[in-house]
Amino acid sequence: MSRYNLHNSYKAIVIGGSAGSFQGIIKILSQVSAGFPLPIIMALHRLKHVRHGFVEALSIKSNIKIVEPEDKESIRKGIAYLAPANYHLSVELGNYFSLSTEEMVNNSRPAIDITLSSSAYLYRNKLIGILLSGANRDGAVGMKQIKDKGGLTIVQDPAECMIDTMPKAALSLTTIDHTLSIDNIVAFLKELQQHYK
Amino acid sequence: MITELDIADLKKITELILQRHGYDFRDYAMSSFKRRVLRILELGGLTIDTLLKQLSDQPDYINDFLDGLTVNVTEMFRDPGFWRLLREEIIPGILLNNKQFKIWHAGCSSGEEVISMNIMLKEMGLMNDVTIIATDLDTVILDKAKSATYPLKNMEVNEKNYIRFQGKYSLKNYYREENGRAIFNPELLKNVSFRRHDLVTGDAFNKFDLILCRNVMIYFNQALQNQVLKKFHNSLFKYGYLAIGTKESLIWCEYVNRFIVVNQEEKVYKKIKD
Structure with missing residues (x-):
């Protein structure tokens, strides 16, 4: 019946997005229901000097709480975390976040690769990585690291992306388990949630 | 290129630096510390073993190592x-x-x-x-x-911050340009x-x-x-x-x-x- 062969041992979902991903993110957050059984960790490219407004914009239609974590904040399920403006967001052994102001990676801070890479290291095969529309190659290396550690990899269908460079870069660098439209990513997440009941 | 380090490698480095040089990195946040070490390895064309050897045998290398390890990315009037x-x-x-x-x-x-x-x-x-x-x-x-003295290319973001700070003049009042650098008034x-x-x-x-x-x-x-x-x-x-x-x-x-x-x-x- 299902295409996905899902189970309830995943510990986190990490989502990367850039140009053209905003509407997709909004849709995903508006469709997952409250009490989602995993943390959703989002690294989205954003204006570095605009500290406010992004969480509020994402929150309007979201059923789950959206938080820009502070340094060393614990990671909790059922919350969507957004990398703050002008900081890289990592996860640490011990299941908490850390922030950094290191050099930009792929011309980006927050860089998707940093969040994905540290998540792959922490969660290993218990991680789901999702990469959405975007205009550069950020996230491809991180998706490869997720795959190499046994995690599950999903990209937004390039045919649907406003700008398909980012998912295509990941597709050419590593094995992507599922290439899905936003609607199907939503369906995937709803099905995943059923496994935790 | 090395893309991953395990905790044992990082521990070897922190222990050696502590014993030999007296700096204590054991309580640094791990993900960023690991990225800094990976970056030092990549920029220097080093492996863990050659890095350990340099830290052990070349007394002056510690200064370069510390410079690579610390994050020196900042802006004027950040926030x-x-x-x-x-x-x-x-x-x-x-x-x-x-x-x-x-x-x-x-x-x-x-x-x-x-x-x-x-x-x-x-x-x-x-x-x-x-x-x-x-x-x-x-x-x-x-x-x-x-x-x-700072790279002139950094001054665009610094000036933008200064404008948002609502400073009295322009940052240009405080530095002169020379060979692609901004040299601030001593x-x-x-x-x-x-x-x-x-x-x-x-x-x-x-x-x-x-x-x-x-x-x-x-x-x-x-x-x-x-x-x-x-x-x-x-x-x-x-x-x-x-x-x-x-x-x-x-x-x-x-x-x-x-x-x-x-x-x-x-x-x-x-x-x-x-």
Whole structure:
């Protein structure tokens, strides 16, 4: 019946997005229901000097709480975390976040690769990585690291992306388990949630 | 290219540096520490073994290593709202009690924040009333800070921040251009003393009215953040101010109750108890 062969041992979902991903993110957050059984960790490219407004914009239609974590904040399920403006967001052994102001990676801070890479290291095969529309190659290396550690990899269908460079870069660098439209990513997440009941 | 290090590799490095050189990185946040070491390996074309050998056999290499390890990415007037708060509330608050006062920039890196501070103080007519101590672990970066010279390409973002800070003039009033570099007026550093100091192993060394340590403790784990906050507490006069990065937090530190929050948004605290 299902295409996905899902189970309830995943510990986190990490989502990367850039140009053209905003509407997709909004849709995903508006469709997952409250009490989602995993943390959703989002690294989205954003204006570095605009500290406010992004969480509020994402929150309007979201059923789950959206938080820009502070340094060393614990990671909790059922919350969507957004990398703050002008900081890289990592996860640490011990299941908490850390922030950094290191050099930009792929011309980006927050860089998707940093969040994905540290998540792959922490969660290993218990991680789901999702990469959405975007205009550069950020996230491809991180998706490869997720795959190499046994995690599950999903990209937004390039045919649907406003700008398909980012998912295509990941597709050419590593094995992507599922290439899905936003609607199907939503369906995937709803099905995943059923496994935790 | 090495893309992954395990904990055992990192431990070998931290133990060697501690024994041989006296720097203690055991309580640094692991993900960023690992990325810094990977970057040093990549830029130097090194392996873990050759890195360990260099750290062990070449006494001077530690300075380059520290320079690679510390994150030296910063901007002038980073978070302009913070600088407006300093100008409009914090500095006037200090002036209520003291005509002259002292500031510590802990982890000053290449000195952008020190320059910003003195530009602000100069525009407030206060520069001669303030003594600044600026410290960093990294001697290479301290030399850069002393030179007050920055790549011209950095000045676009610095100028944008300065405009958002609503400074009186233009940053161009404070530097001259030469060979693709912005060289700031040395007068802007006349009240500044740069010193090497390690927040981890160093002691409190003076008392201050204001300490800035923004986006430095994010590279430490919580245990170390807790220790460093005690040193800051010990280094502040009663009713002195501490500014940390906008996404940092002190709420889990033992000494948090000895401070009150002056501004939650910009993360400025005030010491209220000894």
